[in-house]
Amino acid sequence: MANSEKFNRNKDHYTTFSATVSTTDNTATICIANYVNPATGIQIPVGVKMFNLHKIEDIYSLTGEILEAEAFDHENTVNVHCSFKVMDELWIIMPTLSRFSLRSVIRSSFPKGIPKKSVYFILKQTLKALDYMHGKNKLHRNIDAGCIFLDEESRVKLAFRSLTYEENYSNESPGGYPSWTMAPELMFDYRKGSSKASDVWMLGLLALELFYGGIPAFDFEEFQFLVMGIEDEFGVLKKKENINNRRVLGSSRFTGKIGFLWCFSKRGRRFQRRWESLWVFESSRFSL
Structure with missing residues (x-):
């Protein structure tokens, strides 16, 4: 269900990246990271999908799905904690999941x-x-x-x-x-x-x-x-x-x-x- 944690839209609060995987079309990279709460110091494991903004074919559909997933609050949907731009990349912060579907x-x-x-x-x-x-x-x-x-x-x-x-x-x-x-x-x-x-x-x-x-x-x-x-x-x-x-x-x-x-x-x-x-x-x- 909904996570009461408010995730900061600053890349400096996401550390210890590992298990980097590139998508087959090289438009995005997927990593496992820890979100460090700036107020409490508590670390929360998250998944980060980083899109190369120059390689996204349909930015409108992508952003539409991200906005919808950010509004989701259900235990059976992949909800997005937050998303933000980092230089030429779009970072999507999500819960950790199995690497394979x-x-x-x-x-x-x-x-x-x-x-x-x-x-x-x-x-x-x-x-x-x-x-x-x-x-x-x-x-x-x-x-x-x-x-x-x-x-x-x-x-x-x-x-x-x-x-x-x-x-x-x-x-x-x-x-x-x-x-x-x-x-x-x-x-x-x-x-x-x-x-x-x-x-x-x-x-x-x-x-x-x-x-x-x-x-x-x-x-x-x-x-x-x-x-x-x-x-x-x-x-x-x-x-x-x-x-x-x-x-x-x-x-x-x-x-x-x-x-x-x-x-x-x-x-x-x-x-x-x-x-x-x-x-x-x-x-x-x-x-x-």
């Missing part, structure tokens, strides 16, 4: 999906973070496992893409998913822009990634078949009998079903491998 952990240790209890816990905590953002009329726009981290107390943290700690974070497409998985209304008319509904659509894609290690489809046709399978199992097709087959079903009417319904359906469970190996943390920590 959940996506990196999946790819390195659980390529076929992570244990079921862990998925339930992660989805529940991510949904809390998203509900908080939407309650403040804020959008995430790029929900995926690459934006999810765990802190030292095993809490799930949802971060904006620009605030991620990861060294090799993929920037292959929005959300890191294939372009043919985007929300239907955006595929039909991208000018509409993201919405709360498209955020929830991506939360469904996240559910698939957690359960299976990725989207269980290889192209648009197979993905559509997957969607139809979900709709058929939950009786959605019957409600669409009078809808033109060529009409695009927007995610505002299909929010999250792509992931959640499939993963928890009988058909989906038949394909879900029962991993007995432990998750990064003990299963007891993931109980609902």
Whole structure:
């Protein structure tokens, strides 16, 4: 939750830098530091992401996300303590997190999906973070496992893409998913822009990634078949009998079903491998 500590916007109060990591596009450097309270002398560990102002392609989107994260006050979001300019760099002061995102952990240790209890816990905590953002009329726009981290107390943290700690974070497409998985209304008319509904659509894609290690489809046709399978199992097709087959079903009417319904359906469970190996943390920590 909110930290009562007021962080000073002066680089001289941040010391003992270590674990320096450069991002793949060399636009930023990530360090671990200690913030020294000038009044009490108390040291607080923080993460510092330093952007090269000359290499930032979209400064408006970046500053917008920083300002939003500075206003966040939720245990499941990556909140920004403060930000300030130091010569040709923009410093963002954040809590310390794991260096690797959940996506990196999946790819390195659980390529076929992570244990079921862990998925339930992660989805529940991510949904809390998203509900908080939407309650403040804020959008995430790029929900995926690459934006999810765990802190030292095993809490799930949802971060904006620009605030991620990861060294090799993929920037292959929005959300890191294939372009043919985007929300239907955006595929039909991208000018509409993201919405709360498209955020929830991506939360469904996240559910698939957690359960299976990725989207269980290889192209648009197979993905559509997957969607139809979900709709058929939950009786959605019957409600669409009078809808033109060529009409695009927007995610505002299909929010999250792509992931959640499939993963928890009988058909989906038949394909879900029962991993007995432990998750990064003990299963007891993931109980609902």
